[in-house]
Every structure is written in C-alpha cells, then in structure tokens.
Amino acid sequence: MANHSDTNFFADVCKNFDNAAKHTSHQEGLLSQIKACNSVYRFQFPIRRGNGFEVIDAWRVEHSHHMSPTKGGIRYSDMVNEDEVMALAALMTYKCAIVNVPFGGAKGGICIDPKKYTVGELENITRRYTTELIKKNFIGPAVDVPAPDYGSGEREMSWIADTYQTMNPGQLDALGCVTGKPIALHGIRGRKEATGRGVAYAVRECVDHAEDMQKLGLTAGLGNKRVIVQGLGNVGFHSAKFLAEFGATIVGLCEYEGAIYNENGLNVEEVFAHRVATGSILGFPGAKEFKNSKEGLEQPCDILVPAALENQITSENIKNIKAKIIAEGANGPCTPEAEEIFTEMGGIIIPDMYCNAGGVTVSYFEWLKNLSHVAFGRMENRYATNSNAILINTLENITGKTILKEHRDLIVKGASEIELVNSGLEDTMINSYIEIRNTWVKNKDIKTLRTAAFVGAIDKIAMSYMNLGIWP
Template sequence: MTTDLDSSAKLRPDLDCAPPHTRPRPSGTSREEETPDTLSGPLADARAQLADAIEILGLDDGVYSMLAHPRREMTVSVPLRRDDGEIELLVGHRVQHNVSRGPGKGGLRYSKDVTLDEVRALAMWMTWKCALVDVPYGGAKGGVRFDPKLYSRDEVQRVTRRYTSEIIPIIGPTQDIPAPDMGTDEQVMAWMMDTYSASLGHTVLGVTTGKPLELGGSLGRPTATSLGVAHVALAALSYLGRRPSGTTVAVQGFGKVGRGAARFLREAGVKVVAVCDEYGAVFNADGLCLPELEAHSAATGSVLGFKGGEELENSDALLYLDVDVLVPAAIEGVLHAGNADRVRASLIVEGANGPTTPAADEIFRAAGTLVIPDILANAGGVIVSYFEWVQANQAYWWSQTDVENRLRERMERAWNRVLEYAALHDISLRSAATVLAVDTVTTAHLTRGLYP
C-alpha cells in the first residue's frame, strides 16, 4: 500500500493527532437553516457528507455555509420551436459550486428529472472530485429539464444551442467547461463549442470537453469514467485479497458508464453475471456474453429480450443478487435505508453520482461492506476531460496509451491516499475522500482570502 500522502491532502497539523469524532463542534454561525434535514434528495445527501467532513476537520460553521452554497448559479428559459412548429418552453440551469482552485468543471445532463437542487448537489460533488484527484478545477454542473429521447435530433440541437447562448456569460475555457453527462454526448458538446465560438468570432476548442476527435476531443475520453471505475474496483479487490477470476459483479445501468465498466471488468477476468437498464435486468450465473449483449442493446434499445440471459423480476432485483461486487452506475439514491440491508455484495463501487444515501452508508459500514465513493470511483471522466483541455490549449494531442497510463496513475494514487487516510482515522472511504477534498478546497479558498 502506498503511504505517500502529499502535504496538500493532509489535515492541518494541529488536527492530525486528535481522533476525528472526539473533537468538539466549533462555535459559530447557526447552521439551523442549512441542515440536510430541511432538504431531501441528492442535495441533502451532499450537504450531510459535507457536514461530516467539516466536523472531522474541526472547521467552523462559516466554512460549512461557504461550501454548502454555490458560488454562482443561473436558471434560464430555453424556448424551443418543435419540428411541427409549436413552441415549447424548457428550463435549464448551470451551477458553479466553487472556483477557488480553477475554472468550473462539470457535465451537462438532459433529463425530465432535472431540478436545481439536483444540479447543486452534482456541482458540489464535482468540486470534491476535482480536488481529490488533483486536477485544477472547481465543481460545476448543468441541466435542461426534458427527455431527449422524445425529441428529434434537430430539436435537441436547437435546445443545446439556445441553452448555450443563454449561459455564455458564465462559461468559457477559463471560467466553466461543460462535458457530457446523462442524456448528452460528444455531438452535444460539439454544438455547444460551435455556439460559443460563433459568439466570439473564432474557434475555442477548450470551452467543452468530451468532444469528437475531429473537433479537439481526446483519445480515451469516451471510456474514461468506465475505465476509472474498473481501475479502483480491481484495486479494491486486491486490497480485499480477491482475484478477479474468482469474482462476480452486477452492474446497474448499461449506459455510458455501466456498459464500459462491465466490459473492462470482464476483460480483467471478472465474471459479469447481471446488468440492467431503465427497462429491466438480465442475469446469467455463468456470465453474460457482453459483446452479444451490447449488440442486442444497440439494436433494440434495451437489454430485455437478450437470449443469453434470463430476465429478472425488475431492475431493482439486480441490487440484491448474491454477487461479490455491485456497481451502481445509473442514478442517485438507489441504495437507501429501505433496501441497503438487502444488498449482499461485499464491495460497492459507485459508478453513478450519489447512488448511496447517508443512511445506507451507515448500514453498509455496520455490515462491513466496503463502499468506494463516487467522487473517487467515477473520477476518470473529469481526469481525462482535464487531459483533453490541456491538449486543446497546447494544440498537441497525446496517444491513447499516454492518456490511459496517466489515467491509471491518477486513479491509483487517489485510491491509495483515500485508503490510507481512512485506515489512519478509522473512518469510511467516503468520509476519508470527502475530508481530503474539503480540506484541499478550504485551504485554497482561505489562502486566496475572502474579498472585502
């Protein structure tokens, strides 16, 4: 195990010696209005995790308030002319949680479930993710509330260009750099880049990441998040003394992250016995043939109907299978107080953002289940987005081998830091990861100083 924690990741010297949970809460501004109890969903979870880190670090309530609220947020109207000529009004958001360590960085999602609080939570998690894996960004996130599957490609393009034009004042290669997320892809990033560039009168490749290769994208970016999930999953199996060849895994979600994570784990020798999408789940105790399943899903739009596996009762049934590893790679809050005690996997690797609630975390910790938190497990995407941004700024592109080697190095370094810190302070991997990230961001913010 690596024991080389760089100084920026450590707690302040006066706090290193005291057991984290024995430190008294500092006095300061009341946190009554900021408590997660007044909220629900992802933002409540994100603020609860922040509050835990603030307490472990011994920081005051003023720092909590500063980090619990976004630095800047914008809500915009996105009028859309449908293909039939009707006008529909959509709503979009862009939230910049913290920019103390560099420009905002975070995905853009298109979903009928997008809310401002969800975007706030995702932006906060992006801040911690960037700090944890040491990329010089703050956290940001965006979303437009609509289901792109119900709209034509031309309509999605019009939504993208209008949304981009509305948020142009707060984005840019040195301000805030969007990337793909749920419901968006490299074509959406190309439209965003073109819209932004047209407004300035010249091409600005660095305004988005996750673009097509022809427009300044990076080799290795489409699979980066999935590959990062696989790297830390394999590192955790090694830590637990398990061989990939004797391990079974179930993957919830067969989209951008889950599909690639399943493929990379299978290539490493792990037996992928179940996957699911929004329509249902398939299972094969002997292991699913992923190339055939991917072809079936691409042809039909779902994993259902795949002849190489039996259908489970529903997608949730996948969460409770008797497997060694569970990879929730779909949406937030799928593991909660109502179902955590039914999960039989001994290792959970969070491919999605926020799939585990704080209540479920407590249940897993009591049961001895190891949870690799989202801000570590799925950080591969933002790492390679950073690589893409660097390449665009230099107009010099790396080989896929260079990209993947650098990705593996950063993921393994972050894993070792978190693992060591959790062991040193007898806290969960999530608490350790959040503490390390919050301490890094707080140090940067306070070193810069509060503007009068």
Template structure:
C-alpha cells in the same frame, strides 16, 4: 415507509459527517458547503412550428479554483436541487484527484429522445447562448462536458456556438470538453469514466487489510461483478473489467429488466445482442427478471456491485437486502445517506462516487490542457522514443546474437500515442486518488468508511486553496 431523502440532502449529510474530522473553522466549512452561484433560465425554441419554453440550469458550486467544471445533462428529472448536488460533488471530486477546477453542473429539463436532431441542436445552441450572455461559460470561466443524455455531438454544438460569439479567442476549443476527436477532442474521453471506475476498483482490491476484512482474496481477477445500467459508464466499466481485470460479470440490469447467470455473462455478446434486439431480456442462457423486478439486481450475490445508472438506487428500503461485499459507485449518488448507514453497519464497503467516477473529469482536464497548449499528446516524443527503443533492441540482438520476434519487437519499440498517455495519466490519477482517500481512512480512528474519508480529504484540500489564495478572510 421511510421518508424520502433528496439527493442534495444526502450530499450535505455526507459533508456534515466528514466535517468534524477536518478540524476546520465552522465559517470556513459553511463557505465550502454552500453553492456559490445558480443560474436558472427559461428560453423559447420553435419545435414543429410551435414555440416551446425550455427550463434549464447551470450551477457553480465553488470558485476556489478556476475555471469551474461539470457536465450538462438532458433529462425530464432535472431540477435545481439535482444540479446543485451534482455541482457540489464535482468540487469534491476534483479536489480528491487533484484536478484544478471548481465544481459546476448544468441541466436542461427535456427528454432528449423525444426530439429530432435538429430540435436538439436548436435547444443546445440556445442554451449555450444563454450561458454566454451571463458569462457562465468560457475556457477560463466555466467548462461544460457531457453527462446523462448528452455526448460529443452536443459538445460540438456548444463549441461552435461559443466560437461564433468569440471569433478572436484562440483558446475557444477549451470552452467545453468531450468534443469529437476531429473537433479538438481527446482520444479516450468516451471510455474515461468507466475506465477510471475499473482502476479504482482494482486499487481497492489490491489493499490486503481491506480484502482480509471482507474475506476476499487479493486482486480483482476472478471476482464476480453485477452491473446496474449499460450506458456509457456501465458498459465501459463492464467490458474493461472483464477484458483487462479478469472479472466475471454475473448480473446486469437495464430499464427493461435484469438478467443473471452465476457462470458468467460475455458482456461484449450482451451489448451486441441488445443493440440488435433492443433488450437484454432475450439474451440466451440467463435467468430473467422483468421490468417490475429490475431492482432485484441490487440483491444478487456477488463480490462487487456497480450501480452505474441514476441516483438514489440503494436506500433504507433495500440496503438491508444487498448481498454484495463491495459497492462501487460508478453513478453519482446511487446510495442515499440512510442506505449508506445501513450498509456500513453490515460491513459492506462502498467505494464512493466522489472518488470513483472522477475518470471523466480527469480526462476532460487532459482535453482542456490539450486545447490550451494547441498540441496533441505524444506529438513531440513518440517517434524519438521509438528510435531509442529500436536502437536498444538492436544493441541487444547484436550483443547476444539472438533475434527478437517481430511481434515482441513491435511491442517493445512502440512509442506512446495520445490514447496511451491519456490512459496512463488516468491510471496514475485514480491510483494516487485512492491512496489519498485510504490514508485518510486508515490514519483517522474516528472515520469508519471510505466515503467519510473521501469527503474529509476533499474538504481539507479545498480549505487549503481558500486560505492560500486569500479567498477566506
């Protein structure tokens, strides 16, 4: 049986594979690789009349840019190694998509579904207080965001706690992102990671030489997709890919098991069914794989496999059985280093997590900018643009003597709302990010896969900051 490789070990192995292609000094590479700061804390919280001691972490991997940025996850599996690995990936992720943050990550070692809302609020506020005391949070210092087990509710508690400690900080809303829209959040944040995954897959499918290598037609439309995990990222990836990309979803897995239908699964109907019945296994017209066989989803034949759950899902044991042509890493670290080596030998293209799931931090960056500017996107130009477009349409109608239908007129004269601008900015970011990774891949004969190219690109960009800012002696 293969030796189990930790998530952090896999990340560091990927770094070591890419480092020789950068031509950088060994000392500088070491500085980029290591995690700069890790804060471990244990704090007491009263739960049901008893005091429970909670274990928690915050890691700041790199300070080549400020503030540092990264989510906070609530999970029984939280450990220092996991948090450091995730913070490390965040540094590289931000560099690839030109988001000016250093990487960070937080974790609280609890199962959030075992606690009441009031208990979770107490835990979140106490954790935030600990970060404030150690100066591990602030709009110019370190900006958390949602992750596995957390969401807008927890981010609102963090914001409120920070504001209580810093009542005079006019930029306090920028201390955390992923907040509810009515509490200085930004529209489009909830869907951001999944939408970014879609944009990334679509851009990969628009590369003629890559599609020719895989024996696939150009474009994303009509391609078959399998989704592992129907959480926030998986569900939005699936719905957007189906609705906007014309993708056929043929397989889905969740904690209770997996389902398959080669003719396609209506993802909206499936999500409604699971919400109502609590399981995907009773969805009609599909082949069913029970809980003990839910990893069989990795072996379904398809064009695109999207692991959107937790890390280490494809390893040395099952990589040889994967029948997808493209693996799109929507989750962090779903493929181990050993698994990736086997996939590369078999010609499977892996679109790496450090690029593909950067949509979340990209839109978090937009929210942070909104908080610092104290103005929602579109406020200044929306009505002006609508008037200009309306006048153009009127001129065309007057000149031609023909009338445009009201539906077409509304579409043409629509000024950009905040959600339109957020989606446009995210699309531009993901397209440009892929082009950077792909250029590194195609222009360097020694680089054999997209992950190595992505790591090499990230390392090179971070090194430029170290040198330009005088951080490196």
C-alpha cells in the same frame, strides 16, 4: 416544470460533508463557504416546435470558485431539477479535489427527455442553452467548461463548441470551452470510455488490498470476483467491459426494462448487441431475467456497480444487497441511510466522488490539449521509437543475441495519445485511492471511504482558499 418539493440530493451531499467536517479542524465559516453553491443560474428559453413554441427549463450551477475554471457536465433529462444540479455541482468540486484536478465544481441541466425531440430540435435547444450561458459569462475555457453527462454526448458538445466559437471570433483557446468533443473537433482519445475505465481501475485498486478483502471474507484481486452492473449506458457498459478484461466475471446486468443474471458469466458486448437488436436486455439466451430491475441488484455477487441514476440503493433495499463492495459508477446511487446500514453490515462503498472521476480526469487532459494546441505524443512519439530502437540495437550488438520481432516492436514503440491518456488515468485513480485509504486507515473514527474522501477534499479546498488570501 420539474417538481422540486420532494428532492433532497443536495441535502444528502451536505450531510456527508458535515459528517466529514467533524474530522477536520477548519473554522465553521470556511466550512460553510466550501459547502455553499456560489452561483446558481436558473433560466428558461423558448424553442419553436411544430406550429408552436415550447418553453425549456434549464440550469447552470457553479458550486466553487476556489479554482478556475469550474467544470461539470450537462444533464439532459425530464427529471432534472435545481436540487439535483446543485448536488452534482458540489460533488464535482469534491471530485476534482480528490483526484487533484485543478477545477472548481459545476453542473448543468436541461429539463427535457431527449428521446422525444428530433435531432434538429435538440440542436436548437443545445445552441440556445449555450447562448444563454455565454450572455451571463457561465461558459469559457477560463471560466466554466461543460462536458457530457446523462442524456448528452459528443454530438451535443460539438454544437456547444461551434456556438461558442461563432460568438467569440478570434479567441485562440475557444475549443477549450467544452470537453467530451469528437476527435475531429480536437477532442481527446479515450474520453468516451474514461468514466467506465476509471470505475474499473477504482474497483481493481480496492480489491488489491488483501487486508481489506480479508475482513470481507474475500481474496485479493479481481480474479473470481462476481460483478453486477446497473446501467448499460456509456459508464455501465465500459465499467463492465473493463472489469471483465481485468479478470472479473460479470454475472448480472440491470436496465430500466429489467435485469438478467447468469452465475457463469455474461458477455457484455453480446448483451449490448442483443439490446441494440431487440430494444431490451431481456430475452438474452441463457440468462435468468427479472422484470423489476432492482431485483437484479439483489442477486448473489461480490461487487455491485450502480452506474445509472441517484437513489437506487436506499434503506428499503440495502439489506437485500448481497455484494460485499458497492462501487458507485453513478452520482449518488446510495443514500446516506443505506450507506450507514451497509457499513454496519461490514461492506465497503467506493464513493462516487472518487469512483467515477475518470471522466473529469480525462476531460482535464482534453482541456490541456486544447490550450496547448498539440496532441499528446505527437512531438515525442517518433523520437522515443528511434531512441528505443538504437538502445535495442546496441544491446544486440553487445550481447550477440537477437530479440524476437514481436518483442522488439513492443519495446521500441513510442506512446500514442490513447496510451498516454490511459496511463495518466490509471496513475490518477491508483494514487487517489491510496490517499483516501490512508486517511481511512489512519483515523479510526472515520468509518467509510466516503468520509475519508470528503476529509481529503475539504483539506485541499480549504488550503486553496488560504493560499488565495481569501481566508485567514
């Protein structure tokens, strides 16, 4: 069983909450209600393994029921514990509020190292975990909707969906019980890369504010910005990929086996292919390498994106960080002590609750798709294409000029599902950053974007309780 004695992730989240609560005028009792985890379900179940049995530890935490359903991923890791799941569930509550997604926060965890289990064993574990949630009413399209997290993905979500459907025959909206599903099981295009794409949007929006960049000694825009990314998993890979597409230069990549750095830039897809072929990012041609992964975080750059696990940047190594901006692709990669020091150094941290909210935003779109039983763009795509074509033909007849075919094709094309999803995600990340920054700029007592994000989240959640009549 995981050791819980030395964990304080949830305490860190509560500390950040308390710092922000000082800037609100809500009653202490209401603040305590918002902060507390409403439901913590800890359970064990056996699986057959070889000629014997193994007992699996698992959790599902529903932090806040101010909105239904609750929402949050399931983490498969031998380091997962109750404190971590509670902290991540709390962050999900605030995250959903920040990006205006109508869910309460939840999180799940299964204490295993998935690399040590066969596919069949993982399927048994996932289906049994789902069954336990069903028995206690901790899953359902109107109750609690899981999603992928560290160590899980589309495959595991498809097992969850199938198990739930099997045990709830005839439920019309059953596939809405989980998001992050494969397209074949009515998942949504763009979900897999959504968190990384959202990180890239968040960073791009941050550096587009010239006034803020001037204080850091940087120019506005992603052009000529050097970026180091920690983690080459789903979030890290797509964060690096899209940041490069938006004009940044990826100079460093860090993984658990070590780190590589090239001041002239690294091709992320080539590094990924190298790791698939060799099992390591080390040995990539033309790159300086470090056997200690955390050394890679300390190399020269403008932006650092920790997209692995929590507590990677602490009071012990923060002063060695040369970046001016830290974008938290992971949950809780910076401790409160590290953030305090980094702020005093003049740096900006784009907080996890906002920065990695792309996943839950697109999960929301997938949930809506499952409830409406129709893919985005299916009903209006062809109509928009035909209407735009009529408009272009009319303009050509009036002006007597012909539009080039490649330009015509771009103008008349109706939006596909992936285009609508990416558009909705981009709009969400831009507007949410503007909300956070406005709070930060207008209140001189608020020192960090994280505190500003918490203040906004607390206000929105408090309003929900008041509107429900739960609080006077």
